[in-house]
Amino acid sequence: xxxxxxxxxxxxxxxxxxxxxxIDPVVAAGFAPLAIGSALMIMIYxxxxxxxxxxxxxxxxxxxxxxxxxxxxVPFYFIAQVLGAAAxxxxxxxxxxxxxxxxxxxxxxxxxxxxxxxxxALAYVVLNVATAKGxxxxxxxxxxxxxxxxxxxxxxxxxxxxxxNPAVAVGGTLMHLVKASNLWIYLVANFAAGALAALTFKFVxxxxx
Numbered sequence: 001x002x003x004x005x006x007x008x009x010x011x012x013x014x015x016x017x018x019x020x021x022x023i024d025p026v027v028a029a030g031f032a033p034l035a036i037g038s039a040l041m042i043m044i045y046x047x048x049x050x051x052x053x054x055x056x057x058x059x060x061x062x063x064x065x066x067x068x069x070x071x072x073x074v075p076f077y078f079i080a081q082v083l084g085a086a087a088x089x090x091x092x093x094x095x096x097x098x099x100x101x102x103x104x105x106x107x108x109x110x111x112x113x114x115x116x117x118x119x120x121a122l123a124y125v126v127l128n129v130a131t132a133k134g135x136x137x138x139x140x141x142x143x144x145x146x147x148x149x150x151x152x153x154x155x156x157x158x159x160x161x162x163x164x165n166p167a168v169a170v171g172g173t174l175m176h177l178v179k180a181s182n183l184w185i186y187l188v189a190n191f192a193a194g195a196l197a198a199l200t201f202k203f204v205x206x207x208x209x
Contacts, residue, residue: 003051003073004080010043010055011084015171019092022177024099033153033162041146048130048142056165057081058194062123065198067209068131085171092175103172103179104161111182114160115189118152122164123197132201133208166190 017039021032044053052069054060060077063069069077093099125148129141153162161178163169169186172178178186201208 004076006047006051006053007055007077007080008084008087010040010047010051010053011081011167012088013043014039014055014165015085015088015168016092018168018171019089019175019177020095023092023096023101023175033150033157036153037146037148037150039146040149041142044142044145051077052130053142053145054126055081055084055167056122057167058119058165058190059123059126060194061191062127062194062198062201063131065195066127066131066201081167082170085167086174089171089174101176103176103182105179106160106182106185108185111160111185112189114156114162115164115186116193118156118160118162118164119190119193120197121152122148123194124200127197127201132205134205160185164190 014036017036018032021035025032040055043055047053052063054063054069054077057078060069060074060081064071064074122145126145129135129138129144135141149164152164156162161172163172163178163186166187169178169183169190173180173183
């Protein structure tokens, strides 16, 4: 139960930061990716020792396929992450005065590619800095993971919105940053990228069981 609570809390603060810095930004204009990556970093340092600090169903999928997350935990991680995202989304809307927003217009093929690349980078980094035997005990894993999100958001958010996370995509839909009709793009690209990251890790590190 503690693991699921930590996943809820971490995803909550990640999505809260996204909403507060993206919707009608006052202070963080232009710096949203840095704030979002930093939020992920601090939540990973805060909860990584309890739950692994996934805060992302695609990362949970990658870690599970890599063999470092129990199958029984996977659905509860997903539920906690989505509930955390939803709770944050509704609080953001309340704090922002329930603004009238229109979801980002995206073109399907470029958005699929951008979300796939960004999520693959994130999951690949997570697997290598937080689960690999060769990097066990390092203290920079949170920084590496957070900055991966920052870099990918700066590079790709103009194309897809830069979710790289199915829970974030759900939260973005509730905040009207993502069109509900486009939610499938994020789910397909994010989960596929997480799965490929796990397969890539296992191919590159066959001895790391």
